[in-house]
Amino acid sequence: MRSLWIAMWLAASMPAADWTLYATMTTSKGYVVGAKLLPSGVFARDGDGDGRWRQVGFGHPFAVTAGYAERDPATLYLAAGNGLIRLTEGGSKWKFLTGSDVTEIRDVSVGPDGAIWYGHSAGVRVSRDLGVTWTEVKKKYAEAVRADRTRASVVLVGGEDGIWRTEDAGRTWRLAGASGFGVMQMEQSPHDPCYWLAVTQHGGLFASRDCGKSFENAPRMGVERVLYTVSFDKTDARRVVLAGWGFGVAVSEDGGRTFAFRNAGLPSTDVWSAAFDPGRPGRLWASVHEEAVYRSDDAGRSWVRDGLEGSIVYRFSFVPSKGGAR
Amino acid sequence: MRFLILLVAVSGCWGADGYRERSASVVRQYAGPADLQTASYGTIAAKLALGQDLEWCSRRLEEILAAGPTGDMFWMFPVTAIAYRDQGQLTPSARAALKKAWKTYMPYRGDTENHWLLYYTCLYLMSQLWPDAEWYTGKTSAENMAEAKTWIDGWVKLTTTRGQGEYDCTHYIGVYLLPMSYLTAWAKDADLQKKATMMLDYLIADYAVENLGGIYVGAHARTDDKMVVEKWEGVAGDFGWMLFGLGPRPAAIGHYTLYYGLAANYEPPAILQKIATDRSQPYTHYEKKRTRNRWRFADELHGPVYKTTYVRKEYAVGSDQGGVLQPIQQHSWDVTWAVPDPRGVQNTMFALNPHSSLRELQTYFVFGPDFGVEAVVRSKKTYDSPDKLLGGSPYERIYQDKDALIALYDVPEGARFPHVNGFFSKDLREVVEDASGWIFAKGGEALLALRPLRAYEWRDIAGGGRRLFSPHRKNGVILQVAAAAEFASYGEFQRAIRALPLEFGFEPGPWVKFRNLRGAEMRFTYGVEPVDRSKWPLFGGPFLEADVDSEQLVMKYGGMRRVLDFKKLTVSEALR
Numbered sequence: 001m002r003s004l005w006i007a008m009w010l011a012a013s014m015p016a017a018d019w020t021l022y023a024t025m026t027t028s029k030g031y032v033v034g035a036k037l038l039p040s041g042v043f044a045r046d047g048d049g050d051g052r053w054r055q056v057g058f059g060h061p062f063a064v065t066a067g068y069a070e071r072d073p074a075t076l077y078l079a080a081g082n083g084l085i086r087l088t089e090g091g092s093k094w095k096f097l098t099g100s101d102v103t104e105i106r107d108v109s110v111g112p113d114g115a116i117w118y119g120h121s122a123g124v125r126v127s128r129d130l131g132v133t134w135t136e137v138k139k140k141y142a143e144a145v146r147a148d149r150t151r152a153s154v155v156l157v158g159g160e161d162g163i164w165r166t167e168d169a170g171r172t173w174r175l176a177g178a179s180g181f182g183v184m185q186m187e188q189s190p191h192d193p194c195y196w197l198a199v200t201q202h203g204g205l206f207a208s209r210d211c212g213k214s215f216e217n218a219p220r221m222g223v224e225r226v227l228y229t230v231s232f233d234k235t236d237a238r239r240v241v242l243a244g245w246g247f248g249v250a251v252s253e254d255g256g257r258t259f260a261f262r263n264a265g266l267p268s269t270d271v272w273s274a275a276f277d278p279g280r281p282g283r284l285w286a287s288v289h290e291e292a293v294y295r296s297d298d299a300g301r302s303w304v305r306d307g308l309e310g311s312i313v314y315r316f317s318f319v320p321s322k323g324g325a326r
Numbered sequence: 327m328r329f330l331i332l333l334v335a336v337s338g339c340w341g342a343d344g345y346r347e348r349s350a351s352v353v354r355q356y357a358g359p360a361d362l363q364t365a366s367y368g369t370i371a372a373k374l375a376l377g378q379d380l381e382w383c384s385r386r387l388e389e390i391l392a393a394g395p396t397g398d399m400f401w402m403f404p405v406t407a408i409a410y411r412d413q414g415q416l417t418p419s420a421r422a423a424l425k426k427a428w429k430t431y432m433p434y435r436g437d438t439e440n441h442w443l444l445y446y447t448c449l450y451l452m453s454q455l456w457p458d459a460e461w462y463t464g465k466t467s468a469e470n471m472a473e474a475k476t477w478i479d480g481w482v483k484l485t486t487t488r489g490q491g492e493y494d495c496t497h498y499i500g501v502y503l504l505p506m507s508y509l510t511a512w513a514k515d516a517d518l519q520k521k522a523t524m525m526l527d528y529l530i531a532d533y534a535v536e537n538l539g540g541i542y543v544g545a546h547a548r549t550d551d552k553m554v555v556e557k558w559e560g561v562a563g564d565f566g567w568m569l570f571g572l573g574p575r576p577a578a579i580g581h582y583t584l585y586y587g588l589a590a591n592y593e594p595p596a597i598l599q600k601i602a603t604d605r606s607q608p609y610t611h612y613e614k615k616r617t618r619n620r621w622r623f624a625d626e627l628h629g630p631v632y633k634t635t636y637v638r639k640e641y642a643v644g645s646d647q648g649g650v651l652q653p654i655q656q657h658s659w660d661v662t663w664a665v666p667d668p669r670g671v672q673n674t675m676f677a678l679n680p681h682s683s684l685r686e687l688q689t690y691f692v693f694g695p696d697f698g699v700e701a702v703v704r705s706k707k708t709y710d711s712p713d714k715l716l717g718g719s720p721y722e723r724i725y726q727d728k729d730a731l732i733a734l735y736d737v738p739e740g741a742r743f744p745h746v747n748g749f750f751s752k753d754l755r756e757v758v759e760d761a762s763g764w765i766f767a768k769g770g771e772a773l774l775a776l777r778p779l780r781a782y783e784w785r786d787i788a789g790g791g792r793r794l795f796s797p798h799r800k801n802g803v804i805l806q807v808a809a810a811a812e813f814a815s816y817g818e819f820q821r822a823i824r825a826l827p828l829e830f831g832f833e834p835g836p837w838v839k840f841r842n843l844r845g846a847e848m849r850f851t852y853g854v855e856p857v858d859r860s861k862w863p864l865f866g867g868p869f870l871e872a873d874v875d876s877e878q879l880v881m882k883y884g885g886m887r888r889v890l891d892f893k894k895l896t897v898s899e900a901l902r
Binding site for chain 1: 394396398430431432434435437442446462463464465473474476477480619621622623627688692694695696697701704705
């Protein structure tokens with residue numbers, strides 16, 4: 001209870017957010033193939049008020065997630081169904097960085113050396129020249145890709161059969177865990193680079209405390225369900241959020257050892273994504289299937305509807321506001 | 327006069343007019359809609375082609391574009407036709423609006439073979455037309471063209487070496503013919519233009535050899551809930567009429583034929599007319615195709631598809647080998663019988679295990695697991711329905727010899743729909759449930775015998791016909807078809823079928839030993855290949871020949887030969 005009050009006080013006293021929240025989403029409620037595309041693509045949320053979502057650039061039916069390089073947050077890399085797309089000039093200028101040889105980009109991650117990694121329907125590719133040329137480094141479906149932010153050659157890939165890790169920039173790969181499970185997302189803790197979490201289809205949560213070398217099944221959260229999201233709280237090393245289908249939102253206050261459901265106030269437990277706001281301690285965002293985005297200022301204990309009605313947000317991405325596609 | 331009527335009925339040729347007139351009539355139809363207020367791109371393109379109402383064309387184009395483009399790659403092909411049919415007829419303002427749309431609207435590339443072919447064909451042609459324009463891709467026109475050409479060249483090579491993944495589709499045939507018609511008409515690159523023209527021959531040949539009165543017969547990668555039972559009613563029927571004069575003129579002819587005609591308006595060579603229409607001798611035709619891209623759960627991106635199609639003037643029996651080769655809309659086997667007038671007629675019989683699974687969807691699509699089935703059902707209504715008549719099953723295996731076919735089912739416990747559906751048309755005549763276990767029926771001039779291997783019951787189908795429902799997981803059916811002319815009477819046919827040696831069992835899996843009407847002994851055990859398929863040709867039969875990886879197609883009719891060589895980009899003809 002005390003931590004809750006501290007979090008609320010911090011939230012009230014913090015200066016304006018230094019991050020811009022991007023939602024890569026589609027409005028699927030009421031949509032059928034062939035109909036006019038409902039608001040979909042990349043949306044940014046400005047300020048603290050209600051209803052401040054604005055579309056960034058083109059309408060797009062399959063914008064999956066966005067990434068950026070620490071050294072250049074003004075440039076976003078959008079993983080999308082029809083390719084990897086670079087967004088610049090406040091998001092008004094889009095350029096495809098990929099061609100006809102690749103499709104269904106599932107995830108993107110930029111390493112500490114600026115290398116851009118993405119996973120797609122048939123493998124993993126990397127570019128070391130800002131997307132001009134690409135090298136395929138793995139040939140297998142890749143749903144999740146994360147470059148280790150502290151070691152340039154270390155990359156983790158989650159596919160249909162577990163988590164794979166390379167220490168030599170993709171020349172060799174070793175199975176690191178979650179064997180046999182489809183991996184949905186992986187994250188590296190912002191507080192401890194050797195702490196990783198991964199969520200899976202029907203296998204629950206997996207954790208690594210040895211820099212991603214090996215993953216073990218963490219507390220039996222979400223087993224038999226599909227967990228779509230795991231996300232750390234940049235403002236609090238103890239907080240982790242999980243989201244899933246028929247699972248809702250669960251928050252850990254002890255670094256991922258135990259979780260408590262935070263679904264009171266949400267219209268359903270079919271949740272695609274959730275993320276803590278790095279600019280507002282205790283603020284949590286969640287996307288409820290074809291309902292809306294929900295916002296909580298008390299780490300999920302209560303929720304308010306925040307817009308993007310009827311949507312599916314695949315990922316919430318926070319980008320430093322001094323850069324970003326603002 | 328009686329002779330003339332008979333000739334029309336047998337050949338299936340309805341069109342007294344030639345190809346050019348049929349094509350022109352489609353353009354005229356689209357140029358003169360009942361209501362101009364709601365007329366869309368098709369009418370604009372048709373009027374531009376005829377040089378009519380040019381002021382209206384420009385005004386209407388701007389109106390539609392101002393409302394915001396929709397439809398992704400299905401938006402691209404109408405406006406590409408308009409851009410190329412413009413020829414200085416549109417106002418500068420309308421042309422500018424069209425150009426602006428290609429910068430501000432991002433058409434999605436889609437996730438199927440037909441989507442990509444449409445997308446890249448149109449992107450190529452528009453970038454060729456406007457070399458200095460700005461594009462939604464953020465790339466230059468030259469970059470767009472290079473990307474598009476790379477994909478189109480790759481598609482041609484893959485098709486002529488391993489076959490199409492979206493093969494022999496009753497509906498999507500239109501969106502393969504259309505892009506090739508566009509490139510034939512408008513590509514300036516001589517090699518690409520010639521390749522496209524050759525692909526028109528190739529695709530039309532693929533259809534011509536497996537049609538019966540314009541109806542696309544045999545196994546299909548994709549069809550739909552209507553065309554799977556009412557075989558003529560759709561795009562293949564439209565093209566059968568327009569290209570070859572087969573079948574009646576469709577009352578509401580689809581716009582693919584319009585755009586095909588507005589571009590190259592390519593009339594197939596005489597040899598294809600012969601192949602499409604001569605059903606004087608029965609023949610067996612073989613094809614090898616490939617599966618759709620398998621993103622998960624398979625080591626190879628494409629698996630093989632082995633097709634067998636037996637065709638004669640009264641009917642066709644066609645099949646693949648079974649399994650899920652294409653998600654959702656696959657049609658694995660049937661008998662289709664010829665009818666004098668196909669409109670509204672359900673001239674087919676088949677069975678299937680109605681299969682619906684997340685694994686099927688995740689093999690071929692990347693979307694998340696929980697919403698996957700519901701997302702599919704929103705547009706493909708019957709996908710997750712136990713009474714459906716569409717789709718492949720991983721628990722079905724098929725073996726065909728001429729006009730005899732065995733389909734075996736071994737559905738594991740826990741499968742969502744552990745039963746077999748059989749389609750019995752409202753248009754069957756004299757259906758007899760014989761004490762022998764065979765079900766006899768007449769369809770047109772075809773005599774049908776279907777032997778369910780397990781007990782069944784009948785369920786009515788809304789709109790007519792009956793569904794054979796057999797709830798056994800280890801199951802099977804045998805189909806034997808013959809022409810009425812082969813027997814003195816219906817009773818004679820039934821006696822012949824009853825006399826055919828037949829043994830079958832279900833342990834450890836379903837198996838059948840059957841001597842068919844043509845004298846061949848068919849031994850088939852679920853999970854065991856009934857024939858050696860290692861040498862299966864890309865095309866094989868009396869009319870078409872092509873080896874796997876050959877990049878060639880040999881068309882044959884009597885002494886006529888036409889050879890497409892995609893390696894050399896040559897077309898050669900000979901008369902022997």
